[in-house]
Amino acid sequence: xxxxxxxxxxxxxxxxxxxxxxxxxxxxxxxxxxxxxxxxxxxxxxxxxxxxxxxxxxxxxxxxxxxxxxxxxxxxxxxxxxxxxxxxxxxxxxxxxxxxxxxxxxxxxxxxxxxxxxxxxxxxxxxxxxxxxxxxxxxxxxxxxxxxxxxxxxxxxxxxxxxxxxxxxxxxxxxxxxxxxxxxxxxxxxxxxxxxxxxxxxxxxxxxxxxxxxxxxxxxxxxxxxxxxxxxxxxxxxxxxxxxxxxxxxxxxxxxxxxxxxxxxxxxxxxxxxxxxxxxxxxxxxxxxxxxxxxxxxxxxxxxxxxxxxxxxxxxxxxxxxxxxxxxxxxxxxxxxxxxxxxxxxxxxxxxxxxxxxxxxxxxxxxxxxxxxxxxxxxxxxxxxxxxxxxxxxxxxxxxxxxxxxxxxxxxxxxxxxxxxxxxxxxxxxxxxxxxxxxxxxxxxxxxxxxxxxxxxxxxxxxxxxxxxxxxxxxxxxxxxxxxxxxxxxxxxxxxxxxxxxxxxxxxxxxxxxxxxxxxxxxxxxxxxxxxxxxxxxxxxxxxxxxxxxxxxxxxxxxxxxxxxxxxxxxxxxxxxxxxxxxxxxxxxxxxxxxxxxxxxxxxxxxxxxxxxxxxxxxxxxxxxxxxxxxxxxxxxxxxxxxxxxxxxxxxxxxxxxxxxxxxxxxxxxxxxxxxxxxx
Numbered sequence: 170x171x172x173x174x175x176x177x178x179x180x181x182x183x184x185x186x187x188x189x190x191x192x193x194x195x196x197x198x199x200x201x202x203x204x205x206x207x208x209x210x211x212x213x214x215x216x217x218x219x220x221x222x223x224x225x226x227x228x229x230x231x232x233x234x235x236x237x238x239x240x241x242x243x244x245x246x247x248x249x250x251x252x253x254x255x256x257x258x259x260x261x262x263x264x265x266x267x268x269x270x271x272x273x274x275x276x277x278x279x280x281x282x283x284x285x286x287x288x289x290x291x292x293x294x295x296x297x298x299x300x301x302x303x304x305x306x307x308x309x310x311x312x313x314x315x316x317x318x319x320x321x322x323x324x325x326x327x328x329x330x331x332x333x334x335x336x337x338x339x340x341x342x343x344x345x346x347x348x349x350x351x352x353x354x355x356x357x358x359x360x361x362x363x364x365x366x367x368x369x370x371x372x373x374x375x376x377x378x379x380x381x382x383x384x385x386x387x388x389x390x391x392x393x394x395x396x397x398x399x400x401x402x403x404x405x406x407x408x409x410x411x412x413x414x415x416x417x418x419x420x421x422x423x424x425x426x427x428x429x430x431x432x433x434x435x436x437x438x439x440x441x442x443x444x445x446x447x448x449x450x451x452x453x454x455x456x457x458x459x460x461x462x463x464x465x466x467x468x469x470x471x472x473x474x475x476x477x478x479x480x481x482x483x484x485x486x487x488x489x490x491x492x493x494x495x496x497x498x499x500x501x502x503x504x505x506x507x508x509x510x511x512x513x514x515x516x517x518x519x520x521x522x523x524x525x526x527x528x529x530x531x532x533x534x535x536x537x538x539x540x541x542x543x544x545x546x547x548x549x550x551x552x553x554x555x556x557x558x559x560x561x562x563x564x565x566x567x568x569x570x571x572x573x574x575x576x577x578x579x580x581x582x583x584x585x586x587x588x589x590x591x592x593x594x595x596x597x598x599x600x601x602x603x604x605x606x607x608x609x610x611x612x613x614x615x616x617x618x619x620x621x622x623x624x625x626x627x628x629x630x631x632x633x634x635x636x637x638x639x640x641x642x643x644x645x646x647x648x649x650x651x652x653x654x655x656x657x658x659x660x661x662x663x664x665x666x667x668x669x670x671x672x673x674x675x676x677x678x679x680x681x682x683x684x685x686x687x688x689x690x691x692x693x694x695x696x697x698x699x700x701x702x703x704x705x706x707x708x709x710x711x712x713x714x715x716x717x718x719x720x721x722x723x724x725x726x727x728x729x730x731x732x733x734x735x736x737x738x739x740x741x742x743x744x745x746x747x748x749x750x751x752x753x754x755x756x757x758x759x760x761x762x763x764x765x766x767x768x769x770x771x772x773x774x775x776x777x778x779x780x781x782x783x784x785x786x787x788x789x790x791x792x793x794x795x796x797x798x799x800x801x802x803x804x805x806x807x808x809x810x811x812x813x814x815x816x817x818x819x820x821x822x823x824x825x826x827x828x829x830x831x832x833x834x835x836x837x838x839x840x841x842x843x844x845x846x847x848x849x
Contacts (some may be wrong), residue, residue: 183737188537220371221357221396222494223387223474224479229326233274233451235333235344237424247271254335257303262310265611272315272330272766273325274450279311282730283323284448288747289475289679292383294361302327305749312731314723317618319433319448320728331389341390344487357398361386364712370396370498373476377811380818385679393472400494403782405491406483431455437724441638442627446725458639459526471500475679480504482511526637528630545695546624546645548727549597550705552710570690570702573599577612585612585796593626595640597727605633622647642725650741653697653711660714661699662687669745669752672775676799676836682812687752699734706747707731753778761785761833765846774839781831789824793844798837824848
């Protein structure tokens, strides 16, 4: 067979593998590692020792397959209560007793979202997140009735990981090794618990300095912690192919069909609009654009950690799969690369004849009372809709602190169409075409379960030279508001616009590089809504002077990762708690010492934050850290605060200058001692 090579561009490193139709074999499309400008060393992977990448949430497909295999063997019942297998599973919400294994796999459990404490660690495979999940869930409540709506949920798959361990008596890693890696001959299909992965993983780099960082270990294995080469990920995907060749009979036909079925589609997208979101068991989409245009079933799963990104597409009836894995970039870009690789192949072998994939294929007739459509719609953002009698609708983003506004016009089919190059992106954000990228959106309204009224966005987003992303998803449900007391509103108003800094992560958590700050906002309208700048955390309703509770019930992506919030004051300092995370008010950070000094992490293990200023300028400083600690420096001279240096990228005896308007955080285990000294 003629070799075909397809080029994939990634920020740091990329690997793509295409597995062709039965009888055609497999081909490597790209296996090349690059580094950012200024970093040392550029090389091409040796074929004998390909590098592994974190596949992120693509791991969920592996977890779903593990659970389905146990169900095939009669070792668990998908529809039996989860507490039959994990009796210590408990939540602050009696409905948890109705959660089943199947609900974990199709995102319908009602769990609030992502308990990712110490999940992403640099060079550390600590199992703290796994070990503490059940204890943390005891303090959480559900966002919907189990089985009611399907909302993307990481915790469901970490629970599924624990389920596999309870049923088999093996660690999840041991089970995956025995049942999948050994059976399928996967030698580069590992987890952080597989042993030393040093030198076997694609490199990651600090965005501020360009320096190499220790490998990122995603210690939520069932949700996002598997590492693989693109080749071995494609080999694993053979278990989903209908020709049953090479899959060692690991899953029954019934299990495969169950994983491919979308209950989400039946409720949210019964008309089959173009989309890349239609949950199966483990899959993001089981009826995926543009393959659906040609009557081809495509199973798709993407995944992102802070540094690794991946996407896998399987065409089970065509016996084709393709994976693109990168260090840097995003799973959306990877999916576009996969999409074009597979579509080009199908065209070349004359399985399809490519046509206009941008045209609208579905439309509905609708009668509207325009005045009734005005109001608030809550999802990942809070949207204000204002509809005029002439059929013009203004959509304003009110929840992020950076207001955006779009204008839509009523079409003959009853939908509202975007104008002026505006559209709603695949992530649900109000966007506008730029850099050649364009998009368009049609908004409509749909009734959901229990009287919910969804604002639906049907969008087509075009990435020049890469391809298109089509989505049809709810971006919000109608919100009628709550009635908090003036005292409660006033108490939370004190947080409005103030920065809060992370305290509670382990010293080697990658959160200190990317997710170290939140900025609460208390909206003036509707009254009593707590939001966050750039939607760093999800919205909640203020209930009293100390508490705010999540409230959204939106299927898909817009209702994910919800938290209740608590504000406290201890020893004169102000704190914000979000689930299991804890933050301190920026105003309560200490001034960075202007003379040599020592600081020790307290018994609570919380980080120590400092601010820098003129008194620290033009003086080279050295921060000596203990083995069980790390320090990070941030520049706050711009609107956004960025990590510009850390003990991971700067040698201990090398002095440096503090930013004019900066922050420094010392992080370590309880008792970890740091020394600050000036080199002048």
